Amino acid sequence: MRAAKRFVSLLMLLVASFGAAGCWDRTELNELAITSATAVDWEDGEWSVSYQVVIPSAISNAVSVTGGGASKLPIIVYSTQGKTIREAVGRSTLESPRHLFFSHTRVVVVSEAAARQGLSPLLDVYFRNPDSRETVSVLVAKGNARKILEQLMQIQIIPGDGIEETLRKEAEEFSALPNVRIYDLALSIVSPSKSAIVPEILISGGQEVSSADALSKTSLSSKLRLGRLAVFKNDRMAGWMTREEALGIAFIRDRIKTTTIPFSCGQGGKQKIDSAFKLTRSSTRLTPKKDGDGFTMKIEVEGEGQLLETDCTKELSEPSVARQLESQLELEITDMIETAWQAARKMNIDVVGFAEAIHRKYPKDWKRMKNNWPSGLAEIRIEPSVHITIKRMGLTNQSFRTLTEKD
Amino acid sequence: MPLNPEKIGSIQAAVLISMAITPTAAIVIPTVSIGASGQDAWLSVLAAWPLGIGFALLYGSLSRMNPGVSFFSWLDSRLGRAVSVIAGLLLAQYYLSVASVTIRELVNFLSNELLQKTPVAVLSAVPILIAVYAASGGIEVIARISALVYVGMIMFLALGIGLELNQMQPQFLFPIGDAPLPRLVESGLPSVGWLSEASLLFILAPYLSKPRRSTAIAIAGVSLAAVQLSLIVLLVLLQFGPELPGIMAYPAFAAAEIIKYGSFVERVDLIFICVWVATVYVKLCIFVFGTVHCFTHSLRIKAAKPFLWTISLLIFLHSLYSWSDEATFLHYQKSVSTAFLITCNVIVPALLWLGLKIKRRPPASAGESP
Numbered sequence: 001m002r003a004a005k006r007f008v009s010l011l012m013l014l015v016a017s018f019g020a021a022g023c024w025d026r027t028e029l030n031e032l033a034i035t036s037a038t039a040v041d042w043e044d045g046e047w048s049v050s051y052q053v054v055i056p057s058a059i060s061n062a063v064s065v066t067g068g069g070a071s072k073l074p075i076i077v078y079s080t081q082g083k084t085i086r087e088a089v090g091r092s093t094l095e096s097p098r099h100l101f102f103s104h105t106r107v108v109v110v111s112e113a114a115a116r117q118g119l120s121p122l123l124d125v126y127f128r129n130p131d132s133r134e135t136v137s138v139l140v141a142k143g144n145a146r147k148i149l150e151q152l153m154q155i156q157i158i159p160g161d162g163i164e165e166t167l168r169k170e171a172e173e174f175s176a177l178p179n180v181r182i183y184d185l186a187l188s189i190v191s192p193s194k195s196a197i198v199p200e201i202l203i204s205g206g207q208e209v210s211s212a213d214a215l216s217k218t219s220l221s222s223k224l225r226l227g228r229l230a231v232f233k234n235d236r237m238a239g240w241m242t243r244e245e246a247l248g249i250a251f252i253r254d255r256i257k258t259t260t261i262p263f264s265c266g267q268g269g270k271q272k273i274d275s276a277f278k279l280t281r282s283s284t285r286l287t288p289k290k291d292g293d294g295f296t297m298k299i300e301v302e303g304e305g306q307l308l309e310t311d312c313t314k315e316l317s318e319p320s321v322a323r324q325l326e327s328q329l330e331l332e333i334t335d336m337i338e339t340a341w342q343a344a345r346k347m348n349i350d351v352v353g354f355a356e357a358i359h360r361k362y363p364k365d366w367k368r369m370k371n372n373w374p375s376g377l378a379e380i381r382i383e384p385s386v387h388i389t390i391k392r393m394g395l396t397n398q399s400f401r402t403l404t405e406k407d
Numbered sequence: 408m409p410l411n412p413e414k415i416g417s418i419q420a421a422v423l424i425s426m427a428i429t430p431t432a433a434i435v436i437p438t439v440s441i442g443a444s445g446q447d448a449w450l451s452v453l454a455a456w457p458l459g460i461g462f463a464l465l466y467g468s469l470s471r472m473n474p475g476v477s478f479f480s481w482l483d484s485r486l487g488r489a490v491s492v493i494a495g496l497l498l499a500q501y502y503l504s505v506a507s508v509t510i511r512e513l514v515n516f517l518s519n520e521l522l523q524k525t526p527v528a529v530l531s532a533v534p535i536l537i538a539v540y541a542a543s544g545g546i547e548v549i550a551r552i553s554a555l556v557y558v559g560m561i562m563f564l565a566l567g568i569g570l571e572l573n574q575m576q577p578q579f580l581f582p583i584g585d586a587p588l589p590r591l592v593e594s595g596l597p598s599v600g601w602l603s604e605a606s607l608l609f610i611l612a613p614y615l616s617k618p619r620r621s622t623a624i625a626i627a628g629v630s631l632a633a634v635q636l637s638l639i640v641l642l643v644l645l646q647f648g649p650e651l652p653g654i655m656a657y658p659a660f661a662a663a664e665i666i667k668y669g670s671f672v673e674r675v676d677l678i679f680i681c682v683w684v685a686t687v688y689v690k691l692c693i694f695v696f697g698t699v700h701c702f703t704h705s706l707r708i709k710a711a712k713p714f715l716w717t718i719s720l721l722i723f724l725h726s727l728y729s730w731s732d733e734a735t736f737l738h739y740q741k742s743v744s745t746a747f748l749i750t751c752n753v754i755v756p757a758l759l760w761l762g763l764k765i766k767r768r769p770p771a772s773a774g775e776s777p
Contacts, residue, residue, distance in 0.1 A: 024524040103674070127655065130520045133674075135667050161670075168669075183647070183665055190650040356578065363582040 033098035036075065037107045037160030038136075039145035040085065040122060042114035047121070049088040050079040050146040051100060052160050059157055073212055074157050077149045085125050102129075106164035107137045108182070109201060111145040115230060115237035119185070123235070126182045134183040137164050139201040140230035140237065150210045151203055151224050163201065163224060170199075170226055175259040176247040177226055185232075192359045192370065193350035194234050197241075197249065200227035233349045233374075241343055241351075248340025251301055251333060252352045254284035263332045265312035265325055274311035277329055277390065279303050286357040290365075291381065297354055299337060299384040306392040310399045317397040322390050330386040337384045350374040413547035414616040417624050422557045423550055424605045424628025427693050429635050430686040431512050432601040433659055435740050436636055437643040442653030444586035444594035446579060449640045451586075451595035456633040459602030462753060463629045466605055467622025469760055470612035478609040479705040486762050494759060495705015498609075499698050501751035503718065505604070506694035507726035508744070510534055511736055513687045514726070516657065520680070531726055534691055539719045541692040542699060543712065546614050549692045556685045563682045564635070568642065570666045570675065575645035598636060600745035603752035605629045607693065610700050695719060 039050040058072040078095060082088030092100050110119065126132045141148050149159070156162025164179075171179040177199035178184075188196035205222030209215055229246040231239050241249065250256050259279050264271035282303035289296045307316070307325070314321045344351050355373055359366040369376055415423070440448035473481045483491035514530045522530065541549050586594070608625045612618060643658040646665070652658040660683075663676040698718050703711045730736035 023522060024526065024529075025522045127661075130523075133664065134661065135665050135673065165670075181665070183651075183661075186651060187648055191648065360578060360581040363585050 027099070027101075031099055032101040033092075033096055034101050035105050035160075036158045037109065037149050037163065038102070038105055039079075039109040039111070039141075039149045040114045041079075041111040041145050042117045043081070046081045046083060047085045047088050047114070048079050048081045048146070049085060050077055050149050051092065052077050052149040052158075053096075053098075053100075054104075054158055073152070075149075075152075075159065077146065079146055085121055086129075102131045103133060105133070105136050106160040107139060107167070109139045109141050109145040109148045109163075110198075112140060112142050112230070112237060114145070115140050115198075115232070118235045119189075119232070120235045123182065123186050123189070127186070134181065134186075136182050137167050138180050138182060138185050138198050139163070139167070139226075140198050141201055142227075147203060147208065148201055148224065150208060151222070152209045152211075152215050153224060154215065154220060159224070166224070166226060167199065172257050173259075175250050175256045176243050177229060178250065178255055189232065189235050191353075192355035192366065193353050193374070194355075195349045195351050195374070196232040197246070197351055198230045198232065198237075200230055200240070201225070202227045231347060231349055231351055233347075238349055239347050241340075241347075244336065245340045245343045248336035248338075249344070249351055251282070251284060251337055252286070252299055252340060254282075254286075256282040256284075256303070260308065261329060261332055263325075263328050265310060265314060265328060267324065267328065275307065275325070276309040277305055277325075277388075278308045279305040279388075280391075281305065286354070288354070288358045288361050289383075290362070294376070294379045294381070295354075295358060295362075296381045296383055297357065299382055301333060301337070301384070301386040301388075303333075303387070304389040304391045307390055307394050311401050312399050313402050313405060315398065316393045322393070326388045326390055329388045329390075333386045333388065334384045337382070337386075341382050345378050348374055348377060350377050354380060413545050413614060415547055415550040415611065415614050416616055417620045417627075419550040419554055420608075420611050420615055420624045421627035421631060423546075423553050423611060423693060424607050424625060425631035425635070426553050426557060426686060426689045427607045428601050428604045428628075428632035430683065430690040431509055432598070432632070432636055433639050433683070434512060434516065434657060435744075436597055436601065437640050437652055437658045438655060439597050439741055440594040440640055441644060441649060441658070444590045445649030446581065446644060447584060447586040447591060448594050448649075449580075449637050449644060450583070451591045452598045452633065452637045452640050454591065455595045455598035455602055456630070456637075458599050459605065459629040459633055460626055462603050463605055463608075463625035464622060465753075465756055465760060466608040466625045469756060469763070470608050470621035470625075471619065472763065473612050473618070475613055475618060477613050477700075477704045479701070482759065486759070486766060490759075490762065492705050494755065495701050497751065497755060499701035499705065501747075502694050502697035502701055503722055503725065504747070506538075506691055506698060506722045507729060508740075509687060509691050509694060510722065510726040511730060512740075513684065513691075515733055515736065517684075519656065520660070528727060531723055534688055535695070535719050535723045537688055538691040538695040539715060542696040543715055546611065546696060549689070549696060552692070553689045556682075556689050560682055560686055563679060564638070567663055567666075567679055568638070570668075570672070571642060571646060571662055573668075574662075574665060575642075576648070577645065579644055579646075579648040580641075596745050597741075598633070600748035600752075601636070602629050602632060603748050605632075606752040606756060607697065609756070610697050695722065698722065 033053045035051045036054050037052040041048040053076050055074055055076060058074045080088045080091040082091055089100060110122065126134055151159060153159045153162040156165060167179045170177055178197065180198050185196050185198065202225055203222050204225045207221040209220045209222055214221060228243060229241040229249070230237050231241055247259065256279060261277045261279060262273045263275050263277060264273050265275050282301065285300045287298040289298060341352065350373065354377065358369065436452065440451055444451050479491045479495045482494055510531050513534060514527050517530050518527060541552065605625050605628050608621060612621060615621065615624070639659050643652050643662055646662045647658060655661050660676055660680060663679040666675050667673045699711055699715050702718060703714055708714060730739060
């Protein structure tokens, strides 16, 4: 009896272990099409979604691809169309034997036409579906977004990965264009300012590099490059800002990590740009101040860094010279802020985030103002004040020109 | 079911109370509270804390009157058999309902986030089988496992906070006090409902190694849960601001989903999901045990094991068929659940307390020993 009981228990354990061995959601790696980048276009009243799918077997031969022009490329790009984004994705089964797997997508490139159509459907897809991650970086392309996915990169094997790395490095080391992830975009759109900024990606140069042959040269005929800043009002794209204006916006929004600022060491008027400064730390404080019926926005920037380059003949070890250079830099940054503010005011879009500052400090006034925002933006005056400290002058205390111009 | 001669320590009991509250509350409260009062949601959760302590005082005062027998034997001796049976069946129904809600919450989460093709029946059956096994071991076994899982949960919560620091934007919490009072009340009510689950103390009382500490245990359990819930709401607010969490089904996990350090630390949300699933299993074990305990003790059933299986089957079916779809379940969680929790955990105990105050007589010496 006891033996029988043991046998039944063992049998049950065995049966249970069969059930535990797998589940309905198992996925075999060789059934997946892993996407590294996605592009979204709006064509003839339909969404066109393109996928940059990684070919794992080709990645292991990547050295020969980049070096010797092997026939197998590491990615393949294809597109599907539909009335909704997910319908388009669903149609991928009509032409691909593998199930699209979006968890490793690094970037999503949206065409200008799609961005002007509105990004709410795209955001909904990302927040609703567990296979799409909100950490994907967003970019806008002026023309066809699919073309961006077709472009190969020389150093990075997988272009999607390369674009994200470029964005990340730019945001860290130059800071003009932010690395906007899906959730950043959603947060900006639903914030009191109801606006967002997204970097542009473009193909600069001539013929596209989309074949192994084109890739096997030391100088490519074209390459992927980050460009301007796309500005969104609610979820729709409303216009572009230049990279200089973008840097001013980054100063106002306190998004500068590190950047390089060219400036002139001479005072007054239009002087030749002869020096460069690396801003290694920067912080901005926005303080709204009631000014009659309207508001004045105090923009206080504090930063420090080091001199990277100069062609100036002044004695750099003199504290008075350092102060003068600092004030030149302060003027330069103030100018950037003013330019960016004028651009935002002209577009009548609160990309500078003044709404959040007013909401935080004057919540009652904001309740009154928010229905008319951003039309009240134009009435705001700004008061920028910049304080820069040059912490280090570098390894020489005079420029080389002082030696060459010595009599 | 006679009480086993098992005892649980005060810390174990406080942890059990906290574990009866947080696993499901952590899922629902950020969405509901932030949806109602935006950046002030954390204040509404904190405001629910004193109310929770008020409940703890009520539960503590009732439990301290218990001379160490099961809650229902004691009610029988003080208020009569009818009251004991009615209260027992009512509480059994409460525990059964919360157990099935817990399973449904877990299954919905797993179906939405991870296992979309696995049948709901399979996803429900696995935790219920584990809960049956744990409940058959008794409350002491559950308390020990609960303490272990709790330590893990705290460690991972701290890790989560550390990893999410770079995404936090303190300005999302301002302006403070922007939400009007009615919105704050609406936002805080779910927390009040969940904190009332500290009524678990009634069941734990006869097993406590130091029954005199009942009130302190309930206060500690409620406080642990309130602090955790406030922290989770704050974490979500600091990362997603006051607008987005209201439309998210699982904002606490979405916060873990966006953890990213370069390309070497990312997609760590699965770790947090595993820890949360473990806490849900503990909650389920507690409530399966509670259902069987209330049912068998109020009806003086000696052989509890067959009922453990039958009641578990009932919980399984209840969780499967009570809500036809997710929308119905969400509606239940948002609109019905709080009222149900407050009825079973506050109104019923308050009525019993009143009854006991009115009918003052010395407690009968029940022969049952824990």
